Amino acid sequence: MDLHALKMFQTVAKLGSISRAARELQYAQSNITMKIQQLESDLQTTLFYRHNRGTVLTAKGSMLLTYTEKIFDLIEETKSIMNDDQTPRGPLIIGSMETTAAVRLPVLFSNYLKDYPDVDLTLKTGSTAENVQGVLQYELDGAFVAGPIEQSELNQKEVFEEELVLVTDTIHPPISSIKDIQTKTLLVFRTGCSYRERLEHWFHQERVIPKKEMEFGTLDAIIGCVSAGLGISMLPQSVVAKHVQDGILRQHLIPNLYGKVKTVFIHRKDKYVPSSLLKFINMLSD
Numbered sequence: 363m364d365l366h367a368l369k370m371f372q373t374v375a376k377l378g379s380i381s382r383a384a385r386e387l388q389y390a391q392s393n394i395t396m397k398i399q400q401l402e403s404d405l406q407t408t409l410f411y412r413h414n415r416g417t418v419l420t421a422k423g424s425m426l427l428t429y430t431e432k433i434f435d436l437i438e439e440t441k442s443i444m445n446d447d448q449t450p451r452g453p454l455i456i457g458s459m460e461t462t463a464a465v466r467l468p469v470l471f472s473n474y475l476k477d478y479p480d481v482d483l484t485l486k487t488g489s490t491a492e493n494v495q496g497v498l499q500y501e502l503d504g505a506f507v508a509g510p511i512e513q514s515e516l517n518q519k520e521v522f523e524e525e526l527v528l529v530t531d532t533i534h535p536p537i538s539s540i541k542d543i544q545t546k547t548l549l550v551f552r553t554g555c556s557y558r559e560r561l562e563h564w565f566h567q568e569r570v571i572p573k574k575e576m577e578f579g580t581l582d583a584i585i586g587c588v589s590a591g592l593g594i595s596m597l598p599q600s601v602v603a604k605h606v607q608d609g610i611l612r613q614h615l616i617p618n619l620y621g622k623v624k625t626v627f628i629h630r631k632d633k634y635v636p637s638s639l640l641k642f643i644n645m646l647s648d
Contacts, residue, residue: 367398374394380395380417405426408420439634450478451638456486456502459507460551461597465598474641489552489553489555497630504627504639508556508624508626516628522625526596526620527615527616527621528615529588529605529614530594530612531611540568544565546572547573547576547594548572548575548595549584550575551578557598564616581601584597
């Protein structure tokens with residue numbers, strides 16, 4: 363099968379237009395149209411529905427796109443294997459929950475880069491759900507997420523155990539029951555955050571409906587708004603310890619059923635583990 367034609371097909375599928383694909387790839391539209399038609403002829407199927415605003419994949423086209431992406435992933439993996447002389451170097455993209463990135467990773471990343479300065483280490487923060495999808499879609503080499511993860515395609519290694527606490531402003535009275543906070547606004551990360559799910563599950567189990575939820579994109583924003591008395595949040599004790607010590611926040615213990623969560627490091631089982639990632643995983647064990 364013509365890899366050149368597959369690349370054109372992949373680009374048209376992602377951009378939804380032959381003209382946009384032509385600009386992206388710097389080819390004439392007629393060349394791309396001819397290649398797509400040749401591919402459809404070779405496979406004896408229609409890959410796109412054409413309309414005035416562009417193209418839409420057919421069912422068979424969607425199947426081919428899945429296999430095309432696997433083919434190009436395997437080609438890149440083969441190149442990596444051939445070029446890997448077991449000296450850690452090149453790009454390494456790691457995903458993480460923002461709370462883990464804020465407290466657990468700075469020292470780890472610093473030590474790693476001291477030992478392996480030729481690695482181009484990139485950190486991308488997001489929710490557990492976003493990080494899992496990033497690894498599954500080959501966009502991340504590995505990620506720190508709240509575990510356990512029920513995905514057969516992934517290896518997972520437990521690296522930390524976090525104690526979750528409720529945090530409020532410093533003048534908030536002690537919390538002895540979830541009913542003490544049912545009238546408070548919950549300050550949470552976006553949907554897909556495991557800590558948010560844990561807090562919502564606790565409310566559900568106690569048959570209590572929170573007054574209101576407000577979503578935030580950063581840890582600093584949540585901490586700032588909690589300290590200002592806007593609402594409450596559930597965060598790892600390791601994240602808020604300094605703020606509690608400095609008199610910015612007050613922490614409240616919660617039942618162990620909801621207060622313990624494991625952080626695991628995940629990576630794909632079917633993907634070649636380059637030396638840069640292998641050394642990173644070994645450092646987690648140390």
